[in-house]
Amino acid sequence: xxxxxxxxxxxxxxxxxxxxxxxxxxxxxxxxxxxxxxxxxxxxxxxxxxxxxxxxxxxxxxxxxxxxxxxxxxxxxxxxxxxxxxxxxxxxxxxxxxxxxxxxxxxxxxxxxxxxxxxxxxxxxxxxxxxxxxxxxxxxxxxxxxxxxxxxxxxxxxxxxxxxxxxxxxxxxxxxxxxxxxxxxxxxxxx
Amino acid sequence: xxxxxxxxxxxxxxxxxxxxxxxxxxxxxxxxxxxxxxxxxxxxxxxxxxxxxxxxxxxxxxxxxxxxxxxxxxxxxxxxxxxxxxxxxxxxxxxxxxxxxxxxxxxxxxxxxxxxxxxxxxxxxxxxxxxxxxxxxxxxxxxxxxxxxxxxxxxxxxxxxxxxxxxxxxxxxxxxxxxxxxxxxxxxxxxxxxxxxxxxxxxxxxxxxxxxxxxxxxxxxxxxxxxxxxxxxxxxxxxxxxxxxxxxxxxxxxxxxxxxxxxxxxxxxxxxxxxxxxxxx
Numbered sequence: 222x223x224x225x226x227x228x229x230x231x232x233x234x235x236x237x238x239x240x241x242x243x244x245x246x247x248x249x250x251x252x253x254x255x256x257x258x259x260x261x262x263x264x265x266x267x268x269x270x271x272x273x274x275x276x277x278x279x280x281x282x283x284x285x286x287x288x289x290x291x292x293x294x295x296x297x298x299x300x301x302x303x304x305x306x307x308x309x310x311x312x313x314x315x316x317x318x319x320x321x322x323x324x325x326x327x328x329x330x331x332x333x334x335x336x337x338x339x340x341x342x343x344x345x346x347x348x349x350x351x352x353x354x355x356x357x358x359x360x361x362x363x364x365x366x367x368x369x370x371x372x373x374x375x376x377x378x379x380x381x382x383x384x385x386x387x388x389x390x391x392x393x394x395x396x397x398x399x400x401x402x403x404x405x406x407x408x409x410x411x412x
Numbered sequence: 413x414x415x416x417x418x419x420x421x422x423x424x425x426x427x428x429x430x431x432x433x434x435x436x437x438x439x440x441x442x443x444x445x446x447x448x449x450x451x452x453x454x455x456x457x458x459x460x461x462x463x464x465x466x467x468x469x470x471x472x473x474x475x476x477x478x479x480x481x482x483x484x485x486x487x488x489x490x491x492x493x494x495x496x497x498x499x500x501x502x503x504x505x506x507x508x509x510x511x512x513x514x515x516x517x518x519x520x521x522x523x524x525x526x527x528x529x530x531x532x533x534x535x536x537x538x539x540x541x542x543x544x545x546x547x548x549x550x551x552x553x554x555x556x557x558x559x560x561x562x563x564x565x566x567x568x569x570x571x572x573x574x575x576x577x578x579x580x581x582x583x584x585x586x587x588x589x590x591x592x593x594x595x596x597x598x599x600x601x602x603x604x605x606x607x608x609x610x611x612x613x614x615x616x617x618x619x620x621x622x623x624x625x626x627x628x629x630x631x632x633x634x635x636x637x638x639x640x641x642x643x644x645x646x647x648x649x650x651x652x653x654x655x656x657x658x659x660x661x662x663x664x665x666x667x668x669x670x671x672x673x674x675x676x677x678x679x680x681x682x683x684x685x686x687x688x689x690x691x692x693x
Contacts, residue, residue: 249491256487260480265473274476278483282490289491315638357468376469381432389646396432400423407461 252289256281259305262377266306267313269373272320280312303383306374310387356409364402371398420444420451425458549593550632551667552608552623556592559608559663560618569614570649581605581622589622603627604634608666609659610641613648632667640670647673 260281267277284305291304361369367388374384381395390398420428420441427433428441445451581589586605590598606625609615625634644662647653653673661669 249488249495252491253484253488256484257480260483261477264477265469268473269469274478278478281483282487285487286490286494289494315642353464354468357464372465373469375430376466381430396423396427399430400426403426403458403461403465404422406465407457409464 248289248292251292252285255288255301255305256285259302263305263309266373266377267309270310270313270370271317272313276316276320277313280309280316283312284308300383300386303379303386306377306379306383307387310370353409357406360405360409364405365398368398368402371395372402375399419448420454422454422458425451425455429455429459549624549626551665552625553593556620557608557623558620559659560616560621561609561614561659562616564614564655566648566655569612569645569655572612581607581617585617585619585622588619590624592619593624595624598624601627606634606637609663610645612641612645613658613662614655615659632670636670637666640666640674643673644669 603624607615644658
């Protein structure tokens with residue numbers, strides 16, 4: 222599912238290019254606009270990394286406050302989608318470490334456990350679908366952390382270079398990680 | 413590009429459908445797919461796997477995502493607050509705007525206030541030893557805490573379970589460290605007994621590797637150091653820095669090491685974790 226050009230090009234406001242000379246109110250509007258675009262993908266990503274929705278929301282607030290300062294300081298506007306995901310990834314990593322110390326639970330695991338098959342399926346199909354999802358989740362859990370991050374970021378529409386920037390990997394490594402992960406996922410129905 | 417010399421590899425098929433190759437290479441791959449049923453069926457399998465994964469991912473979380481209205485309002489309020497606080501980078505511009513004689517006068521006044529403030533802090537701190545410690549102990553006393561390591565290999569360091577990296581310092585050792593530093597009745601929220609060389613870089617459970625690090629009162633505090641520790645660990649495990657160099661850097665002067673390896677002079681101030689924000693990799 223390749224992302225559309227509209228997403229790839231990220232239609233940032235024309236006023237954005239002037240950096241620190243932009244009026245604060247414009248910067249605020251711009252950041253809010255980007256928040257509306259990226260809040261759900263970011264939240265899905267950080268929660269899938271094992272955080273609670275509450276932690277995820279807090280991280281996203283910090284991401285966009287950091288973005289605001291980034292724009293205020295007139296820093297680079299290239300690849301802002303990659304930038305916000307990179308910041309969110311690193312904050313999630315940090316929060317995840319902190320949570321491990323306190324043994325906080327993950328909303329993602331809870332959501333997986335509560336997941337129901339589509340109501341349109343008959344009971345037999347629902348059972349089969351549910352079993353398949355469990356097998357897929359098992360494969361996902363067994364993937365290397367970095368491969369899993371690549372998959373989740375790609376599922377949120379990031380291009381390879383954005384994933385590479387977010388995770389500090391090379392483009393080739395992203396490509397290999399995605400191919401390897403999908404190959405493993407594709408074998409979920411085998412034996 | 414072509415596998416065995418007739419078929420596309422899985423990686424090439426994925427690169428093609430993800431739009432990550434272009435030009436002649438893409439044309440070749442598309443032409444092959446048009447001609448080859450075997451590769452087309454593999455493309456179909458791949459697309460099916462992607463669809464299954466996306467369905468699973470979205471169906472797991474989408475229904476549970478909280479509405480964004482509250483978060484949006486909160487962000488607006490916080491942005492307004494942040495906008496009201498002048499950025500530190502505006503100072504040079506402000507100085508440029510002032511006439512030269514006024515600039516000098518302002519700078520002199522600022523220096524005077526800083527000196528007076530420092531004298532006040534010192535005097536005040538003599539009455540309250542822990543506060544003095546907070547000011548001065550961002551960097552440990554190297555006579556007491558020179559740093560100590562245990563024999564480890566890169567493999568040990570990079571495969572260390574998280575629990576070991578962040579393991580707590582035993583209570584008896586903590587008390588001993590406070591005594592060494594002359595801190596009586598420390599407030600728990602003020603200090604973290606921290607490893608100078610983190611266990612994740614081969615630091616030892618030794619009193620010579622521990623000191624009471626300010627948690628938040630100092631600009632260069634435990635949270636900032638955490639960011640450096642993660643960065644050094646990553647560099648070592650990626651093979652970009654050798655372990656003894658990382659140990660030496662953090663033991664000698666972790667603030668200098670922070671500036672060098674995170675590539676910034678800025679530390680955690682208004683944001684909770686800006687070191688990670690600016691230098692994520």
